Amino acid sequence: MANFINYKNIDFQLNNQIFYANRVSVSAQASTEAVVLSDGSLLNYSPDGAVVGSLSCDFYLTGSVPSFLNITGTSESAVVGRFAEVNITGLYPKSISFSVDPFEPILISAEFDWYGSVNVENFKEQLYSYGRNKAIPSYIANAYKSYISTDNIFASEPQIGNVTNFSYMASCDRPSFFYADEKIPFRVAKMNKRCEVEISSNSLGELIDIQGKNAVTTIYLKDFYGTLLDSFPISGVLNNQNYEISEGQYMLSKASISQTVTEQKTLI
Amino acid sequence: MSYLISGLNIKNIFEYNSAQTYQKYDIIDYQLNSGISVYPDYTGLGVTGLSYWFNNDYIKDFEVDGDNNISGWLNKQGDKNLTQIENEPQRPYVDFDVNYINFRGEKNLTGTGFALDQKTIFLCLNSSKPAADDVPQNILQISNPDDINDFGYLRLSGQNFRGSSKICIDDVKLNSVSPIYDATNILTLIQTTGSSGPYVDIEVRQNGYSIGNFYDVNSGWLSGFLKIGENQNESEGFRLHELFCFSGALNSTQIDYYEKYLFEKYFINNNFYYATQNVPANNFYAPITYTGKSYWTQDINDLFRLSYGCSANFSAKLSTLNFGDGYKSVLCRNINSLNASFDLKYEGLTDRQAKALITFFENSPETQAKSDYEGFKAVNLDLFSPFKTGAQVYFLDIDHATPYNDINNIYIKGESLYESVLDYKGMFVKLDEVNIRTYSNELLGFEKNDVVYFESPSFKSRGYYFYTGEPSSSNLSEEYSPTGASSLFTKNFYFKPDIDYGVKSSLRLITQDYKGSTKQFLKDGINYNILELDLVFSKRTNKEALAILKFLDDKAGFKTFRYTLPNPYNKSIDVYCPEWNYTYNFYDNNDISVKFIEYRGLAEIETVFDTVVTFVDFT
Numbered sequence: 001m002a003n004f005i006n007y008k009n010i011d012f013q014l015n016n017q018i019f020y021a022n023r024v025s026v027s028a029q030a031s032t033e034a035v036v037l038s039d040g041s042l043l044n045y046s047p048d049g050a051v052v053g054s055l056s057c058d059f060y061l062t063g064s065v066p067s068f069l070n071i072t073g074t075s076e077s078a079v080v081g082r083f084a085e086v087n088i089t090g091l092y093p094k095s096i097s098f099s100v101d102p103f104e105p106i107l108i109s110a111e112f113d114w115y116g117s118v119n120v121e122n123f124k125e126q127l128y129s130y131g132r133n134k135a136i137p138s139y140i141a142n143a144y145k146s147y148i149s150t151d152n153i154f155a156s157e158p159q160i161g162n163v164t165n166f167s168y169m170a171s172c173d174r175p176s177f178f179y180a181d182e183k184i185p186f187r188v189a190k191m192n193k194r195c196e197v198e199i200s201s202n203s204l205g206e207l208i209d210i211q212g213k214n215a216v217t218t219i220y221l222k223d224f225y226g227t228l229l230d231s232f233p234i235s236g237v238l239n240n241q242n243y244e245i246s247e248g249q250y251m252l253s254k255a256s257i258s259q260t261v262t263e264q265k266t267l268i
Numbered sequence: 269m270s271y272l273i274s275g276l277n278i279k280n281i282f283e284y285n286s287a288q289t290y291q292k293y294d295i296i297d298y299q300l301n302s303g304i305s306v307y308p309d310y311t312g313l314g315v316t317g318l319s320y321w322f323n324n325d326y327i328k329d330f331e332v333d334g335d336n337n338i339s340g341w342l343n344k345q346g347d348k349n350l351t352q353i354e355n356e357p358q359r360p361y362v363d364f365d366v367n368y369i370n371f372r373g374e375k376n377l378t379g380t381g382f383a384l385d386q387k388t389i390f391l392c393l394n395s396s397k398p399a400a401d402d403v404p405q406n407i408l409q410i411s412n413p414d415d416i417n418d419f420g421y422l423r424l425s426g427q428n429f430r431g432s433s434k435i436c437i438d439d440v441k442l443n444s445v446s447p448i449y450d451a452t453n454i455l456t457l458i459q460t461t462g463s464s465g466p467y468v469d470i471e472v473r474q475n476g477y478s479i480g481n482f483y484d485v486n487s488g489w490l491s492g493f494l495k496i497g498e499n500q501n502e503s504e505g506f507r508l509h510e511l512f513c514f515s516g517a518l519n520s521t522q523i524d525y526y527e528k529y530l531f532e533k534y535f536i537n538n539n540f541y542y543a544t545q546n547v548p549a550n551n552f553y554a555p556i557t558y559t560g561k562s563y564w565t566q567d568i569n570d571l572f573r574l575s576y577g578c579s580a581n582f583s584a585k586l587s588t589l590n591f592g593d594g595y596k597s598v599l600c601r602n603i604n605s606l607n608a609s610f611d612l613k614y615e616g617l618t619d620r621q622a623k624a625l626i627t628f629f630e631n632s633p634e635t636q637a638k639s640d641y642e643g644f645k646a647v648n649l650d651l652f653s654p655f656k657t658g659a660q661v662y663f664l665d666i667d668h669a670t671p672y673n674d675i676n677n678i679y680i681k682g683e684s685l686y687e688s689v690l691d692y693k694g695m696f697v698k699l700d701e702v703n704i705r706t707y708s709n710e711l712l713g714f715e716k717n718d719v720v721y722f723e724s725p726s727f728k729s730r731g732y733y734f735y736t737g738e739p740s741s742s743n744l745s746e747e748y749s750p751t752g753a754s755s756l757f758t759k760n761f762y763f764k765p766d767i768d769y770g771v772k773s774s775l776r777l778i779t780q781d782y783k784g785s786t787k788q789f790l791k792d793g794i795n796y797n798i799l800e801l802d803l804v805f806s807k808r809t810n811k812e813a814l815a816i817l818k819f820l821d822d823k824a825g826f827k828t829f830r831y832t833l834p835n836p837y838n839k840s841i842d843v844y845c846p847e848w849n850y851t852y853n854f855y856d857n858n859d860i861s862v863k864f865i866e867y868r869g870l871a872e873i874e875t876v877f878d879t880v881v882t883f884v885d886f887t
Contacts, residue, residue: 035807037764038834046807046857074674175675177616179573180652183855186573187616191672263673268280268620 005084005125011134012057013082014091015068020137021059022107024083026120028053050176050183053114055081055091058107061098061221062137064230069093069110071170072193072261079112084123090116092188094174098221099167100148106141106221113174116184141229145222148197153217154205154238161203164252168219168232170195170261193261195234204241204253212237215257234259270297272540272634278627281540286551293571293624294543296564298555300454300476305532306525308390308512309345316522320382321345321512324367338362338369341377345512350377350496360497367534368394371497372505380413383492388518389457391511392530395424396504397449404436405499407455407506412491420468420489422457424448424506430558435479437470442480445557452509454530459489460517476527477551509534538634539566542624568628569650569657575615578652579851580696582608584825586846594776594795595869598844600826603688606695610651610661612680622668622676629680632663646684652852654703654814655696659684689824692721697821703814707733707750714740717815720757722750732822733757734815760830761843763816765803769834773799799833799841799866806859813850813858820848820862828867842867 012021031048068079071093081088091112098108148166172193176185197219206213219232236259245251273281284296308318321344323329331340331351337359341350352359360375391407398405404425411419425441426432428449434441435448435455446453456473468489470482499505510530518526531537541555541564551557555564565571585605589597600606614625635645646660661682669677687695698704699721705711707720718735729751737748737756750757776796781787805816823829825846832840843864851859 033807036767038767038769039764040767041764043764044809046809047854048857049854175616175671178576178854180576180578180852181855185616189616189672189675191675265619265673268623 005123010084010126011082011131012059014079015066016080016082017066018134019057019059020062020140021057023056023058025056026053026083026088026118027055028118028120050115050178050185052176053088053118055088055112055114056109058109060137061106061108061141061229062139065096065108069096071096071172071190072195074190074263076188076190078188081112081114085126086119086122088114088118090114090184090188092174095169095171097167097169097171099165100143100146100219100221101165102143104143106143106146113176113188115176115188139223139227139229141221142224144224145226146220148199148219149217153215154213155216157205160205161201161253163199163201166197166199166219168195168197168234170232195232195236195259195261197234197236197257198254199257200252200254202250202252204238204255208238208241212239214238217257236260270299272297272538272631275634276627276630278623278630281627284541284554286554287549289549290543290547291620292543292545293618293620294547295540295624295627296543296555298537298541298564300528300531300535301524303521303524303528305528306522307529308514308526313522313525316518317515318345319384319387319513319515320348321510322350322508323510323512324362324364324369327364330362332362333359336362338377341369343379348379348381350379350494352377358498366507368507368509370505370507371499373500373502374498375505376495376497378493378495380493382410382494382513383490384459384513384515385461385490386516387457387459387513388516388523389459389511389513390526390530391422391455391457392452392509392534393455393506394452394509395449395506396501397428398499398501399503403500404434405501405506406497407499407508408511409493409495409498410491411488411493411495413493418486418488418491420486420491422455435472435474437472437482438486440482440485442472442482444474445477445479445552445559446475447558451556452534452536454527456523456527458517458523461490473523473527475554475556476524476531477554477557536636538636540627540631541566542571542628544570568625568647571628572614572617572621572625574652575613576852576854577613577615579611579849580608580651580655581610581849582606582696582820582825582847584846586826593793594798596867598826598846598867600689600824603690604686605689606687606825608684608687608696610682610684612649612652612661612682614678614680617676617678619674619676622670622678625678626666626668629663629666629678646686647682649682651696653810654817656694656698656700659696660686694818694821695824697814697818704732704818709746709749710743712741712743714744714756715811717809717811719815719818720750722757724751731759732818733759734762734819736762760832761819763805763812763819765834766806769803771799771801771833771837773797795868798868799843799864801833801843801864802861803864804859804861807853808858808860809856810858813852813860816860817848817850820845831864 012019012024028051030051032045033048035043035046037043079091081091091114093112095111096108098106100106148163150160153160172190174188175191177187178185215238216235221229234257236257238255238257240256242254281295283302284298308321322341329342330338332338339352339359343349358374358376360369360371362369404423406423408422409419421438423436425436426434428447433444433448435444454475458471460469467484470485472479544565545563547553547563552559553563554560585601585607587599587601632647633644638645646662649659649661650657651659661684663680663682665681667679693699704719707722714735720733722733724730733750735757746752747754748756776792778790778792779787823845826844828842828844830840831843843866845862845864848862
């Protein structure tokens with residue numbers, strides 16, 4: 001008979017920090033292809049690459065986002081995760097996102113690739129005493145005081161309308177590189193780093209041009225009492241505007257600002 | 269800037285500066301010191317006080333007997349020479365094709381009149397390791413000819429590793445900073461006398477690095493009798509490249525000049541050094557020191573490992589004699605008849621790594637020449653499995669791609685040309701006793717596609733066998749051995765190609781063309797159905813790939829073997845494989861494609877080479 005694990009008492013940790021998550025999903029993917037011989041027999045299933053794991057989670061922001069979750073930074077280091085008493089040593093963050101809706105607590109969604117071996121068979125609930133002694137977070141980000149700065153968001157138009165909700169996403173690709181004979185990569189790099197902000201508002205100013213519309217803004221995440229937890233600047237281009245109305249609703253305009261994050265090469 | 273640096277398309281590579289720190293993958297051009305080099309007799313910088321100077325630059329500097337043994341080595345600076353007049357067996361031999369004099373065993377040269385209270389002696393030498401570790405080797409002796417107890421010695425002792433190798437003045441031993449055997453060394457002795465009394469102090473430098481001062485050394489160092497050689501190393505002794513001496517203690521700048529002169533003249537230094545880890549500042553970490561050797565390398569295998577996707581292409585250089593009727597003889601042109609080219613992939617490199625690898629590639633033609641009459645040496649490369657380590661590969665082309673900031677993929681094409689088909693251990697897939705083992709009745713553990721080498725007095729039985737039985741963790745009984753009655757091994761090509769194979773065949777026909785009218789076909793004698801097959805073995809495990817590649821490597825492109833054609837042919841024919849390609853896609857995912865050419869009229873005697881030579885004593 002299988003043992004079911006109740007998530008209620010399980011800590012989710014990244015680099016030994018507890019994250020108050022309400023969802024954790026771990027999966028592994030192997031890519032194989034059948035090898036059929038000239039006599040019609042099946043030789044085996046051949047691997048096309050390494051086992052690539054995926055971990056995603058949603059957690060409440062109880063402080064600033066830690067530096068190891070800086071998706072667009074230059075650090076490529078792996079993060080050590082721990083869930084259900086099992087370590088996942090080779091986690092490589094590739095996106096974080098959140099959305100801010102009126103009066104809602106803010107959940108951060110993070111996605112990771114992982115490589116290597118994980119003893120999934122050892123997943124278990126943690127001791128009740130451990131869970132009971134868990135520290136209660138002092139802050140939890142909430143939409144009530146959080147906001148996106150709308151002053152001079154477009155240089156040509158000093159002000160836009162009232163923002164009803166917005167979302168943010170930072171992401172990158174994590175190509176992995178292997179030495180011959182190895183099944184675990186020696187490097188999981190970062191490329192195609194980008195940020196995107198979506199805004200819903202009653203007005204977004206003039207229509208975009210063929211080059212979009214330059215946009216510079218910052219999102220401030222605060223707790224219910226106004227304590228600033230973190231900020232997320234973006235300097236990109238607004239390249240999408242939508243105007244939508246339906247029966248019994250107000251007309252809302254939606255737009256997305258996207259930024260390609262670059263860094264200057266160091267001359268060596 | 270040295271010609272090595274100026275010849276590159278890469279900027280920001282400098283000569284080694286011991287005052288500077290370096291990061292891993294940094295590149296330096298090591299030139300001993302960053303100053304200029306000055307000939308010992310150069311007077312443009314002022315009076316130097318050059319007292320004596322010996323080297324092997326000119327024939328005129330030697331007086332030799334009929335056997336080219338030296339009876340006199342003429343001082344290039346003054347009339348005090350080194351001689352060996354009376355005792356002929358002690359005369360060292362001079363070879364005018366090399367730039368040193370070899371002093372071994374009792375060989376020595378002596379002279380008088382070299383007395384100097386204060387002096388700076390420069391030697392450049394390369395000593396071999398003595399037969400016994402605890403026997404010090406005499407290099408130089410300066411002594412009072414009238415008092416055998418009044419002497420001064422320069423010696424080498426100990427083993428060739430840090431802490432053991434010593435440079436000795438008299439009986440005092442100092443730790444050397446660089447290897448003292450089988451390496452060129454510049455030794456500098458700076459002799460000063462104390463202000464009161466006949467005390468002599470000597471500072472010793474090895475390769476520009478001060479390794480210590482000796483205070484109150486023997487007063488023999490003040491004498492005028494000089495002897496080189498007469499050491500205890502009977503085998504190879506030491507090679508003295510050059511010896512010169514100035515009166516007075518030179519300052520450090522002057523010493524740097526003359527050490528640089530010796531360095532440029534005698535050190536083989538035509539490649540860059542690459543940092544294998546972060547390097548602190550201090551000339552203790554210079555690349556030729558014991559310590560520096562763990563920080564710097566010239567070996568690409570210490571810096572980079574190959575990625576998946578590497579491939580190899582083999583083609584045999586053959587001479588074909590057609591005898592008619594489809595019969596022919598296929599001969600390899602020389603023992604290096606297999607031409608191997610490799611597409612080497614280095615992926616996911618940082619900019620710093622890419623700079624190092626591109627520099628290595630661009631500088632690879634500067635490698636030392638194989639000899640005075642041959643081209644430069646190939647890169648010593650550890651190939652991807654299952655190929656051997658230490659292959660000699662010439663780098664030819666480079667393709668550098670940067671898909672993103674600080675991500676570099678570098679593809680290098682190289683060729684390896686000089687593997688011998690006579691080597692029974694194989695050319696590129698070697699009998700290494702790990703992946704391929706020599707068979708014995710005690711050998712344990714077998715899996716399908718295991719390759720073993722079977723030793724036998726019979727050359728038809730000897731060779732490589734391939735295990736086709738069920739996995740076994742124990743040894744095999746005699747009947748299942750490679751030559752047993754129910755052998756689980758085969759020497760035939762038993763590997764099955766992919767299901768999507770194709771066979772193209774053309775009839776060997778003669779055409780008679782009636783111009784402007786028609787033509788008719790005639791069969792070209794017998795054997796007009798000669799097959800050429802291109803077969804593909806894709807996504808094979810590492811073990812099967814090793815077995816296939818070993819099979820082909822053993823056949824060397826021209827040896828024939830039996831092959832059973834796939835459906836619907838199903839016939840066993842003799843073929844040879846002059847070309848094959850291999851790509852290492854991923855672990856247990858290997859692609860191999862081969863070209864088989866049918867061979868009719870197989871001679872009974874199988875072609876077998878064996879390099880084992882046994883000498884029999886008939887006395």
